[in-house]
Amino acid sequence: xxxxxxxxxxxxxxxxxxxxxxxxxxxxxxxxxxxxxxxxxxxxxxxxxxxxxxxxxxxxxxxxxxxxxxxxxxxxxxxxxxxxxxxxxxxxxxxxxxxxxxxxxxxxxxxxxxxxxxxxxxxxxxxxxxxxxxxxxxxxxxxxxxxxxxxxxxxxxxxxxxxxxxxxxxxxxxxxxxxxxxxxxxxxxxxxxxxxxxxxxxxxxxxxxxxxxxxxxxxxxxxxxxxxxxxxxxxxxxxxxxxxxxxxxxxxxxxxxxxxxxxxxxxxxxxxxxxxxxxxxxxxxxxxxxxxxxxxxxxxxxxxxxxxxxxxxxxxxxxxxxxxxxxxxxxxxxxxxxxxxxxx
Numbered sequence: 001x002x003x004x005x006x007x008x009x010x011x012x013x014x015x016x017x018x019x020x021x022x023x024x025x026x027x028x029x030x031x032x033x034x035x036x037x038x039x040x041x042x043x044x045x046x047x048x049x050x051x052x053x054x055x056x057x058x059x060x061x062x063x064x065x066x067x068x069x070x071x072x073x074x075x076x077x078x079x080x081x082x083x084x085x086x087x088x089x090x091x092x093x094x095x096x097x098x099x100x101x102x103x104x105x106x107x108x109x110x111x112x113x114x115x116x117x118x119x120x121x122x123x124x125x126x127x128x129x130x131x132x133x134x135x136x137x138x139x140x141x142x143x144x145x146x147x148x149x150x151x152x153x154x155x156x157x158x159x160x161x162x163x164x165x166x167x168x169x170x171x172x173x174x175x176x177x178x179x180x181x182x183x184x185x186x187x188x189x190x191x192x193x194x195x196x197x198x199x200x201x202x203x204x205x206x207x208x209x210x211x212x213x214x215x216x217x218x219x220x221x222x223x224x225x226x227x228x229x230x231x232x233x234x235x236x237x238x239x240x241x242x243x244x245x246x247x248x249x250x251x252x253x254x255x256x257x258x259x260x261x262x263x264x265x266x267x268x269x270x271x272x273x274x275x276x277x278x279x280x281x282x283x284x285x286x287x288x289x290x291x292x293x294x295x296x297x298x299x300x301x302x303x304x305x306x307x308x309x310x311x312x313x314x315x316x317x318x319x320x321x322x323x324x325x326x327x328x329x330x331x332x333x334x335x336x337x338x339x340x341x342x343x344x
Contacts, residue, residue, distance in 0.1 A: 014057040023053040030054075075105045076314060078307075079134035082110055086286045087303045088135060091155060094307025095133055102315055104130075131318050133310045136200060151317035155310045158201040159325070166313040166323035168306055171330050172202050173209040175299035176253075178332040179281050180213035182297065183251045184220055188279065188341050192224040192242040192249035194235055194259045206255050206283065223249050228259055235262020236269075243270055243278065250278060250341035257282035257289045260296050264337070275339035285333055294336035302328045 016034075020027045025046060032038040033050040042050075053059075078095050080088040096106045107129065131151040154164040161167060183191065193210055196203045207225075214220045224245055228238035239252055239262060254260035260282035267274050274280055274294055282289055282298035289296040309326045317323040 014059040016059070018057055019050065019053045019059050022057060023050045025050060073130055074103055075107060075129050076311070077107045077109055077129050077132045077134075079109045079132065079136070081136045086288075087284050087301065090303035091135055091307040091310075094304035095311040096307075098308045098311040098315075104311075104315070131314045133307075133314050151314060151323070153310050153314040153317065153323060155306055156202050159327075165317040166325040168310040168313055168326045168328070169202075170301045170306060170328050172205040175283065175301070175330040175332070176206045176209035177213050178330075179253060179283070179297075179299060180210050182332055182334060183253065183279060183281065183338060184213070184217045186279070186338060186340050188251040189217070189220045190223045190247055190249045190251075190341075191220065192226065192252050193222050194238045194242070194252055194254040194263060195225055195227050196230050196255040196259065197227040197234070198230060203255055210253060223247055228262075230256055230258060232258055232262040232265070235259035236266045237262070239263035239266035240270065243267065243272065248278075251338070252278060252280045254280065254282050257284045257286045257296060257298055260298070260337070261288050261292055264292055264294075264296075274337055277342055279338040279341070281338060289333075289335070297335045297338040298333055300331045300333050302330065 016027050016030045019034075020030045023030070023046075029038075029042055029046070030050055032041055033047045034054060038047045076095075076099055078092055080092060082088060092106075092108060099106045129150065131153070133153050133155065134157075135155040136157065151165050152163060154161050154167045156169055156172075157164070157167055159167050159169060180191075191210075191214055193207065195207055211222065214222055224242045226238035226242050228234035235254065235258060238259070242249055242252060243266060252260070252263045254263055260280050263280045264274060267278055267280065272278050280296065282296040283301075285298045285300035289298045305328055309328065313323040313325065
């Protein structure tokens, strides 16, 4: 196996020859398998042996070497956590529109897990790309992309991410500040936070901003934090736990519209009026927010603009320019699901 090191003691990147030696096959076989052209030429068992060897060595085709200059492929990869999400569908639409205006094609990669960080999209792929626009990715995939030289722009992600040329984020903290200020100004002092059970920057930002704004008001407190999967059922169960606790909160502040819809169902099942007995807020302003009764007070995020600005930043990076990051403004949309707390 090639065990040479680069100058400075940095281990050399594993090569196809290393994979061939580990798997006990020829380099031609490695090439066929990793390019997904092995059917009819290599047995399925041997193909899996090659994949296992590549995974064990951390080998990936050198995408940067095959994209020698801007304009060779004019293709960008867009990574989103889930295609079923209305929010990320809008992000993709915005990115694809700007890409098309500049003669670029877009390859879409939704995370197989559906939510949370997307894993390495190149584990079984030899696609040639110019750059990557990612709404969420796991740390190992980020390191692989930045180490391979592909320009990377991150959306709705840690602003100081060292693997990214730029980040484009909605002002998540301001959105949650506006939500908290709204319910506190209505007179609520017992808040419950229905927090998405997803370990990512955007949801940590929501929790931190809610805590800071609540602490600003004397007598106000977050009396419960209930973590929930991002689903209506998850929101329903979390809201039932919060609303049957003592003391009962007078408002449920939800990390996402889908959790808020579950909270509305929980209140109805418990015989509580919204907003007469308990107020509910959402986040994102998806179609769900106006499909329910009462309609949801929520935060409108600029999903389409995020995709557009992210693609513009990526194209700037591909031109060799400093990629412009951005923090995009959000808006609180007050609707009928919030009102003053119940008397007493």
